Amino acid sequence: MVLAVALCAVLAPLLAPLPPNAQDLHARLRPPAWQEGGSFPRLLGTDQLGRDIFSRIIFGARVSVLVGLLAMAISGTLGVTLGLISGYAGGRTDAVIMRVAEVQLAMPFILLAILIVAVIGAGLQNVVIVLGVAGWMTYARIVRGSVLAVREKEFVEAARAIGAGGFRVVARHILPSVLSPVIVIATFNVAHAIIAEAALSFLGLGVEPSIPTWGGMLADGRTYLASAWWLATFPGLAIMVSVLGINLLGDSARDALDPRLRA
Numbered sequence: 001m002v003l004a005v006a007l008c009a010v011l012a013p014l015l016a017p018l019p020p021n022a023q024d025l026h027a028r029l030r031p032p033a034w035q036e037g038g039s040f041p042r043l044l045g046t047d048q049l050g051r052d053i054f055s056r057i058i059f060g061a062r063v064s065v066l067v068g069l070l071a072m073a074i075s076g077t078l079g080v081t082l083g084l085i086s087g088y089a090g091g092r093t094d095a096v097i098m099r100v101a102e103v104q105l106a107m108p109f110i111l112l113a114i115l116i117v118a119v120i121g122a123g124l125q126n127v128v129i130v131l132g133v134a135g136w137m138t139y140a141r142i143v144r145g146s147v148l149a150v151r152e153k154e155f156v157e158a159a160r161a162i163g164a165g166g167f168r169v170v171a172r173h174i175l176p177s178v179l180s181p182v183i184v185i186a187t188f189n190v191a192h193a194i195i196a197e198a199a200l201s202f203l204g205l206g207v208e209p210s211i212p213t214w215g216g217m218l219a220d221g222r223t224y225l226a227s228a229w230w231l232a233t234f235p236g237l238a239i240m241v242s243v244l245g246i247n248l249l250g251d252s253a254r255d256a257l258d259p260r261l262r263a
Helices: 002-010 053-089 091-105 109-120 124-133 137-150 154-161 166-202 214-224 230-257
Strands: none
Touching: 002 053, 002 230, 053 091, 053 124, 053 137, 053 166, 053 214, 053 230, 091 137, 109 124, 109 166, 124 166, 137 166, 154 166, 166 214, 166 230, 214 230
16 A cells, blocks of 8 residues: 555656646536546546546645655654653753653644644645654654663663763664664654645645645545535545555554564
8 A cells, every 4th residue: 555655656647647737627526437427537537627536646645755754754853863862861951852842742733733834834845844843752752761771781881881972872872772663653653744734735734725635635525525525535545545554564564673572
């Protein structure tokens, strides 16, 4: 499932039968091809402006994959860095970082994202930044806990004994030991970012309306649920399949990287 979504994102111009924003008012609200009134190449029907649903779903995968990966990269880098500093330094530095994380965790994620996007404005770049900055706390808390357990190990003490500095100890000895849970968290974070981007686009706070997104397609189709069910059904299925596939991949990564589960 993840591979299919990734291929749609990468090969969208080759896989889409029609341009995603091409309008044809004579073909508006056409049902899927297998129903009466449907026709090829409009496999999944058309929307209220005659745009091909199948093509827009394929191009919408680009936004979801891009936002998911970039938001994960930002939040992962920020969270892992702060978690390493917090766990290794300890003391007041640890207390300040963890209190900031707890304050941010106290605010619902989607409400915080809506608030920030409403202030700085919509757009792909702003959505990526908001989702990246709003999701670092989980990484930081998990990494901090792992660092607290690892920093007293014999190999870390040995590195300090031979004169290794703090940065070298963290980068060469502690960081590789805490990467396994980070990889699992990053996998689930991609799915979380895809859902958050769809929610923001559904509310009109996501990317520009000219860019096809699954959340935007859901918003367009909500007023046609009774007369044109396919407008909202197929984008919703695309979100469900993508998130389900990524979550299953995350479960597999956890099973593969956790030696206790392998035992």
